[in-house]
Amino acid sequence: MKQEEVPQDKGNLSNKNMKELVYATDEKGNYTTALSTGWEPKTIALTNSIDEISERIAIAKEQVKNNEVSPICYFMEVSRMDIGVLASYVGMWQWRVKRHFKPKVFAGLSDTILKKYAESFNISIEELKNFKTK
Incomplete structure (x- = not known):
């Protein structure tokens, strides 16, 4: 998943103003980390x-x-x-x-x-x- 596509759905962490660290790819295709507030599924x-x-x-x-x-x-x-x-x-x-x-x-x-x-x-x-x- 690309960095700009990291889900920011309302999740269990969003109620506590926390974010989860996930892996994503940057514009060059290299793996990097990104923050997500949640993913509905x-x-x-x-x-x-x-x-x-x-x-x-x-x-x-x-x-x-x-x-x-x-x-x-x-x-x-x-x-x-x-x-x-x-x-x-x-x-x-x-x-x-x-x-x-x-x-x-x-x-x-x-x-x-x-x-x-x-x-x-x-x-x-x-x-x-x-x-x-x-």
């Missing part, structure tokens, strides 16, 4: 992604409230992780992490295991143990 994709994440967080919160899953599931969603990422952070197999999603299994976890989860979510063990939905 990118803004739509990002908004959809954020909406989907927010929906997954709300579902996880409701499931914790209904005692269907443990707080680990909720904090995993809030931290924008999936089971594979969380398993690598806590150093456990994915099947074991999935097992810890069960409220009865979660209730029996040691503080050593809970500490791994809490550190991964950047919260305290008490916050993890005593998570209450409102």
Whole structure:
């Protein structure tokens, strides 16, 4: 894309008077950088992604409230992780992490295991143990 064609659509950054650095070509065809306030397709994709994440967080919160899953599931969603990422952070197999999603299994976890989860979510063990939905 040419420097003068860099999109300046209203985007997520334009509300904060910020600009994104992008690559473009100058009049000689050499690569250079340019500033963009946004690009509509990118803004739509990002908004959809954020909406989907927010929906997954709300579902996880409701499931914790209904005692269907443990707080680990909720904090995993809030931290924008999936089971594979969380398993690598806590150093456990994915099947074991999935097992810890069960409220009865979660209730029996040691503080050593809970500490791994809490550190991964950047919260305290008490916050993890005593998570209450409102």
